[in-house]
Amino acid sequence: MNWDFCLPSRRALLSGVFAMTVAAAITGSAVAEDATQKVVDDRGVEVAAPAQPKRIASISFFADDVALALGFKPVASTYMVDGRPPEFLLGLTKDMTQIGQRAKPNLELLSEAKPDLIVAIRRYTVGNAPQLEKIAPYVAWNMELLDGSDKEIEALSKILGKPERGVELNKDFRAHLADVTAKAPKDVHPRFAIMWGGEVPFAFHDENTSASILKAIGGDNIAGPMTPGGEFGIDLSLETMLEKDPEVLFIYDYGPDRPHENNPIWSQLTAVKNNQVFYVGDHWVETNGPIAREIVLREAAHYLYPDVFPKVDVRTEAAKLIPADLQN
Numbered sequence: 299m300n301w302d303f304c305l306p307s308r309r310a311l312l313s314g315v316f317a318m319t320v321a322a323a324i325t326g327s328a329v330a331e332d333a334t335q336k337v338v339d340d341r342g343v344e345v346a347a348p349a350q351p352k353r354i355a356s357i358s359f360f361a362d363d364v365a366l367a368l369g370f371k372p373v374a375s376t377y378m379v380d381g382r383p384p385e386f387l388l389g390l391t392k393d394m395t396q397i398g399q400r401a402k403p404n405l406e407l408l409s410e411a412k413p414d415l416i417v418a419i420r421r422y423t424v425g426n427a428p429q430l431e432k433i434a435p436y437v438a439w440n441m442e443l444l445d446g447s448d449k450e451i452e453a454l455s456k457i458l459g460k461p462e463r464g465v466e467l468n469k470d471f472r473a474h475l476a477d478v479t480a481k482a483p484k485d486v487h488p489r490f491a492i493m494w495g496g497e498v499p500f501a502f503h504d505e506n507t508s509a510s511i512l513k514a515i516g517g518d519n520i521a522g523p524m525t526p527g528g529e530f531g532i533d534l535s536l537e538t539m540l541e542k543d544p545e546v547l548f549i550y551d552y553g554p555d556r557p558h559e560n561n562p563i564w565s566q567l568t569a570v571k572n573n574q575v576f577y578v579g580d581h582w583v584e585t586n587g588p589i590a591r592e593i594v595l596r597e598a599a600h601y602l603y604p605d606v607f608p609k610v611d612v613r614t615e616a617a618k619l620i621p622a623d624l625q626n
Contacts, residue, residue, distance in 0.1 A: 333348075333349035333350075334346040334347060334348060334349055334435075335347050335348075335349050335457065337437050337453065337457060339420075339437040339438050339439055339453075340420050340438060340439045340440045340446075341420060341424060341427070341438055345435050345436065345437050346435060347415055347435045347437060347457055348414050348415060348435065350459060351414050351415035351457065351458065352414060353372075353373045353411070353412060353413045353414045353415070354370065354372040354373065354374075354413060354414075354415050354416075354417060354458075355372060355373060355374040355375070355395075355397065355408055355411055355413035355415070355416045355417070355434070356372050356374065356375045356376065356394075356417055356418075357376050357397070357400060357403050357416065357417070357418035357419060357422065357423055358376060358400050358417075358418065358419035358422075358441060358584055359375070359376075359378075359384060359387065359391070359400075359580065359581075359584040359587065359590070360417065360419065360439070360441050360450070360454075360584060360586055360587050361375075361417035361454065362375050362387055362390075362391055362394075362587075363386075363387065363584070363586075363587025363588060363589045363590050364451055364454045364455065364458070364464075364587050364588060365454075365458065366387060366390065366589065366620045366621075366624060367463075367467060367587070367588045367589055367619060367620065368455060368458055368460045368463055368464075369460075369621045369623075369624065370458060371390065371393075371394070371624055372394055373394060373395060373411050373412075373413060374394050374395040374396075374397050374407075374408060374411035374413060375391045375394045375395075375396065375397065376396075376397055376398055376399060376400040376403050377391065377396060377398075377399060377400070378399070378400060378552070378580045378583065378584075379552060379553065380396075380399070382580075384579065384580040384581065384584075385579055385580075385581075385612045385613055385616065386579060386580065386581035386589055386590055386593050386612055386615075386616050387589065387616065387620070388613060388616050388617065388620060388625060390620070390624065390625070395407065395410070395411040397411065400419060400422060401422045402422075403418075403422075403423070405426070405429055405430070405433065408430075408433055409433045413433065413434045414434055414435070415434055415435055415437070415457070416430055416433065416434050416435065416436040416437070417437055417438075417439075417454060418430070418436060418437070418438045418439075419438065419439070419440075419441045420438040420439060420440050420441070421440070421442075423436070423438055424438060437457070439453070439586075441584070441586045442505075442506065442507065442530050442586075443505045443506065443507060443510070443530065444505070444506075444507040444510035444511065444585075444586075444591075445505065445510075446586065447507055447585075447586040447587075447591060448468045448472075450586055451464050451467055451468055451586070451587065451588055452464040452465060452468060455467070467588040468588075471588065471591060471592055471595070474592065474595060475511070475514055475515070475595060478515050478595060478599045478607070479514055479515050479516070481606060481607075482515045482516045482599070482602070482603055482606065483516070483603060483606065484516075486516065486603070487516050487517065487518045488516075488517055488518065488545045488546050488602050489517075489518045489519075489520055489542065489543065489544045489545045489546070490512055490517045490518065490519060490520070490544050490545065490546040490547065490548065490602070491519065491520050491521060491534070491539065491542075491544045491547055491548070492506065492508050492509050492512070492519075492521075492548040492549075492550075492582070493534070493547070493548070493549055493550070494549070494550050495549050495550070495551075495556050495557070495558045495559075496557060496558060497557050497558070497561075498533045498534070498535055498536075499533070499534050499535075499536070499539065499558055500531050500532070500533055500534070501520070501521040501531060501532055501533075501534045501539075502519075502521060502530060502531045503519070503521050503522060503523055503524040503528075503529075503530055503531060503532065504519050504521070504522060504523045504524070505523065505524050505530060506530050506531065507585035507586050507591060507594075508548070508582050508583075508585045508594055508598075509521070511585075511591065511594055511595050511598050512548075512598050512602065515595075515598060515599055515602065516602065516603075517546070517598075517602055520534075520539070520542035520543075520544050521534065536558065536561050536563040536564060536567075537563060539563075539567065540563050540566055540567060543567060543568050544567065544568065544569050545568050545569055545572070545574060546569055546574045546576070546601060546602060547567070547569040547570070547574065547575045547576065548576050548578050548582060548601070549575065549576070549577050549578065550577075550578065550582060550583050551577035551578065551579070574601075576601055578597070579612060581593050581594055581612070582594055582597075588619070589616060589619045589620065592615070592619060593610065593612055593615050593616065593619075596610045596615060597610045597612075
């Protein structure tokens with residue numbers, strides 16, 4: 299047989315196979331980019347999230363926290379206080395599109411940021427879920443309790459394509475929590491409260507993430523546990539607070555307006571007399587992310603047991619937890 303005669307046909311065949319392979323690869327790539335993953339959030343809603351989200355918008359600091367720990371930078375974020383990017387995230391949120399205060403996100407600004415995934419705190423966004431869903435797939439978690447923190451971090455890490463890292467972050471935190479608990483004095487249980495300041499302070503129950511950390515390392519929370527089906531916090535008058543007399547106070551700080559300090563009872567509290575009142579940063583409010591809760595643990599250990607655990611510099615600790623290439 300004249301093989302030279304057959305050569306063009308063989309070349310055509312190989313060329314056709316190659317073209318089909320390339321086409322299949324291109325089609326597969328397009329499918330991969332368009333693919334979705336099913337996520338059930340704390341609303342009980344099944345959300346079709348993108349398989350490979352690249353433009354994340356965070357309503358609360360939780361998604362910023364998780365994404366930065368994983369090596370991603372979201373494109374948009376809410377804030378706690380306008381113009382005050384959080385130290386525990388090294389101020390990196392200032393480079394993201396600002397979409398308003400976390401309790402009142404600006405949907406127009408959010409839409410202009412063109413996210414492909416919105417990650418939100420449930421209680422502030424469930425009411426406008428239909429509007430959010432028109433902008434991008436929207437998932438919401440409670441972000442309130444330490445028991446939910448591990449689940450939330452693992453779920454978002456999986457969405458972002460790094461499930462193993464999410465599991466590792468949880469494992470590392472639990473190991474550190476156990477280590478601090480083991481080193482804390484066993485015969486000392488400082489009475490504490492974590493609260494929003496105001497005419498009538500709002501204090502947080504044991505299950506709140508920050509309070510859970512303090513309680514785990516030996517603190518005694520004057521607000522006590524949640525009632526079944528109740529809220530994660532309670533109004534505590536200063537009269538009640540004086541009766542329970544906390545030795546250490548942690549106050550979420552929104553600014554210079556501190557009306558509780560004007561009440562004559564305030565100066566009678568043991569914590570105030572002993573200068574054990576700490577106006578803490580945003581990570582004590584938004585504690586469910588891996589960076590925030592780790593820094594809260596380190597600070598809490600020092601505040602409760604200053605002779606045992608060193609003072610903490612928030613930015614120094616944050617720099618250890620956020621990949622260097624994102625810090626530039």
